[in-house]
Amino acid sequence: MNDANPAIAARATELTKIYGQGETRVTALDGVSVEFRPGEFTAIMGPSGSGKSTLMLCMAGLDTFTSGSVQIGATELTGLSDKRLTRLRRDKIGFVFQAFNLLPVLNATENITLPTDIARRKADSDWLGQVVESLGLADRLTHRPSQLSGGQQQRVAIARALAARPEIIFADEPTGNLDSRSGAEVLRFLRSAVRDLGQTVVMVTHDPAAAATTDRVVFLADGRIVDELRDPSAEAVLDRMKD
């Protein structure tokens, strides 16, 4: 944690990401500064190509950036060796993708603990118990992904991201592949990870109803933050999207 300001889970400062060169040069992020506080659920919205996924990938240490800085807790990403970056990703950052990325031959428990098993660390069983309980997975732990609904599979992916008790979870359209009922279910469980487990979640979404379940919506356009709504209603989000 940054001693001067302990109330930050992650922060980007003047973050810029340029892809390609010459004619193919694209400025995907153009000086983005944003903070995410512990225990807050944030939605990132914006038109296609506005830089939402790029922001998540750069902040999660999954892609490099051109200039600016990213802090996760007290740790500055720039200048970390590959080894330390890998460790930071493993210990402090959870990532949930649109595709669930579960291994078909492993059951739910094995999928959830795979990253900690690979790191040869023992997951905190009390914490795992709480995660499984709050995600409503207790009676599905011996099921393989093919025996679970899409919403349940995404909940397993969220439990896997929560297993190491990360500083922050980045979720890139976690409801994108789900029907509306499973999507609503996943949002309810993300919400409970924030409310009941004190986790910090940042989620990309195109859906105003999904955004309305969060504490705060940050709007991107052309690689810049152009607006922010607190305690959003779906109507307010829709109104803002029409601008």
Ligand SMILES: Nc1ncnc2c1ncn2[C@@H]1O[C@H](COP(=O)(O)OP(=O)(O)OP(=O)(O)O)[C@@H](O)[C@H]1O
């Ligand atoms: N690997 C890449 N190489 C070159 N350009 C890229 C690459 N990834 C993204 N871009 C470009 O960067 C810009 C931002 O892309 P990004 O995927 O972050 O947008 P997005 O807001 O997540 O879009 P969507 O809602 O369609 O997923 C786009 O113009 C995109 O074409």
